[in-house]
Each structure stands twice: as structure tokens, then as C-alpha cells.
Amino acid sequence: MNTIAHSTPVAIASARTPSFSPWRCYWLEAKHELLRLLRTPSFVLPTLLFPPLFYVLFGVVLAGGRSGGDMGRYLLATYGVFGIMGAALFGFGVSVAVERERGFLTLKRALPMPPGAYLLAKMAMAMVFAAIISLILAVIAVSLAKVSLQPAQWALLFAINVLGVLPFCALGLCIGAWVSGSAAPAVVNILYLPMAFLSGLWLPLQILPAIFAKIAPVWPAYHLGQVALKVVDRDGGGSLALHLAVLGVVTVAFFVLARARLSRSQ
Template structure:
């Protein structure tokens, strides 16, 4: 009797491998206070301060709605950039990526696990902000708006995962936090995530489309009816294009 053998793993085993890699990557990040604490708490603390405590004299519920959308994007970008940019740089520098390549793990499991981690952190941030907005700021949105904001934040993590991956492929572990901060904080400010751009010099509004954070912020603001009026398709196309470009650039760097 002939026996047919194959090296291909069973589908159930393959999915379990991906699931375990994602699970332990999420737990690793959650148990890293220097990443988990600021990533989860800063968007909520900023929202409480500026969207709830100070919004009464600066727009009330309208300001709370605006900042609900933009601080959600701010949190998602932080989780994605730091989750990839810093961790990949450290792991690459310490030889962890070489170890991962030598292990019998499914193709792409390392990157998919990190993307899943960033998306899960984005989900937690989105839920925290929604609870604060509805419970304390008295923000009232239709059910589809709450769901749309949640989906924008989750899918919006992907382009910044790609950007973070490219940053992590360029710099060392000791320099990665500084580089990511220099990218994250100015981009958030210049994209109108901390305050509407019309409160600043007109030059900032003209330059805003240069920043990927602006495009994601506009998608979130479109959900609550406070965007600048540009086409959602344009924002999606820009973010999708950036995801592909930076992923390919990072793949080229990491394959050397």
C-alpha cells in the first residue's frame, strides 16, 4: 500500500499557530508597562482633560465629539507606531528576528501577531473613549456611528503598523523610541488631532494632507460630521497606498 506524505500542516494546526503567536504577542505587550500604560491611558487622560473638563467653555458636546474622533486616532497611531517601530527595532538588534526565522512557525506569523496586537490595543482604546464620551461628556451618536468609529480605528491601525515596521527596520533599539516620538507627536498636532486646524495658522491646514494621520483623522471626523469635506475614498486610497508602500519598503530592508 502506498502512503502519501505531505509537509503541509493541517488547517487547524496552522490557525492555532497563528492564534497562539498573536495571543502571546498581545500578552507580552500588555505585560510591558512602558508600552501598555501610556498607550492605553494617555488617550483617555487627554480626553478627560480636554474633551470633558475643559470642553464646557470651548464648544461643549461639539468639542467632545470632535476629540472623541481625533483622540481615538491618536491612540491608534501610538499603539501601532510604538508596537512595531520600537519592538521590531529592539528585536532586530538583539537577533530575535533571526531566531524567529529559524523556528518552524507559519509564514508571516510574526508580523500578523504584531498587527493583531496593535488592533487589539486599538479596540481597547476605542471602547475606553466611547465609555468616557457617552458616560461623562454626554456624547450621543447613532449606533452606526459608534460602530463606524470603532471600525475606522481598527482598520486605521494598519497603515501605521506598516510605517512603524519600516521605522523599526531602519533604526536601532536605543534610538527607536526617540524616532517614533518625533514622528508621532508632531504629526498628531499638525494633523488636527489635538485641536481643529482652523484655530491655527492657515498654512497648517494647507500642509495637513501631507500627513497620514490627517487622512485617518478625517475619516473618523466624517463619522461624527465634523470633517473638512474631502472625499472618504481619497482618504482611504492614500492610507491604503501608504500601507502597501511602507510594508514593501520594510520587507526589502528586513530581507537583507
């Protein structure tokens, strides 16, 4: 005797519908955020090209192999920080401001996706660009600047750059939450370039007027730069715990400010 199983349309639809996976939402959001930025030349070209070009100019051409590669090692660490700052500040500060003004954040809240997927996708994007910048600088340092480091030092520099985007992601998020989309690029540039110079990322603070060394600790870029410089034994001798504590406080403080602003604008 043959038995024919009768299935209701609801049962068939349920069987064909894939189960909800929050991890898939995170993955897809991060993937499409990365693809979106890779297709934006105004972001990807300056972000990936400026740090290597500056490093070639100051760390290779002007240094000329002097001091046994000390300048090459110093600028390898600091231009890594300079590069990841740009990826985080522009990736968050400008894009969040524009998307907030256009109502994109409101649309995201209405979608059936985990609430943190939007921010985590942008953080993942910044980390990917930080990793790419670190690898490009490492290749230039080895091939042109003749920098020689231990494998552990290379690994630490890479980790510092990838994780070091977090304070600047929080700062960029705060800018994007408070500033209009049209003003965000100007605000980011006004903050980004002077902070990099005043933190000793372009040139060592020792060769600049003494006032620059005194005010440098007010900038988060200085503290991340000092952490990176400790890896290559070129830091100013400050406390590693203090530098990490400042970066942690900056990350939490700017994230809280941004969250408060975005909550009020809902």
C-alpha cells in the same frame, strides 16, 4: 483466538503527535505577543492612559460642554486616531528594532512556524489595543462629555480605529526595519507627537494658523482623522475615496520598504 496488535515505536509516536495546524501557530504567536506587551508597563500604561487623559482635559474640562457637544464629538474621533497611532507605532517601531538587533527575527525564521505569523501577531496586538482605546474613549464620551451618537456611528468609529492601525503598523515596521533599537523610541516620538498635532488630532485645524491646514494632508494621520470625523459630521469636506486611497498607498509603500530592508539584512 486472541489477536495481539503489534505497533512500532514510530507508529505510536505518530499517533500521539498532534497534527500540525498553522492556525494554531497564528493563535499562539498572537496570544503570547499580547501577553508580553500586557506585562510591559512602559508600553501598556502610556498607550491606554494618554488618549483618555487628553480627551478628558480637552474634550471635557476645557470644552465645558460648549457648542452642544461639538468639541466632544470632534475630539472623540481624533483622539481615537491619536490612541491607535501610538499602539501601532510603538508596538512595531520599537519592538521590531530591538528584536531585529538581538537576532530574534533570525530565530523566528528558523522555527517551524508560518512566515507571516510574527507580523500578523503584532498586527492583531495593535488591533486589540485599538479596540480597548476605542471602548474607553466611548465610555468617557457618553458619561462625561455627554456625546450622543447613533449606534451606526459608534460602530463605524470602532471599525475605523481597529482597521486604521494598518497604515501605522506599516510605518512602525519600516522604522523598526531601518532604525537601531536604541534610536527607535526617539524616532517614533519625534514622528508621533508632531504628526498628531499637525494633523489636527489634538485641536481642530480651524483654530490653528492657516499654514497648519495647508500642510496637514501630507500626514497619514490627517487622512485617517478625516475619515473618522466624517462619521461625526465634523470633517473638512474632503473626498472619502481620496483619504482611503492615501492610507492604502501609505500602507503598501511602507510595508514594501520594510520588507526590502529586512530581506537585505538576513
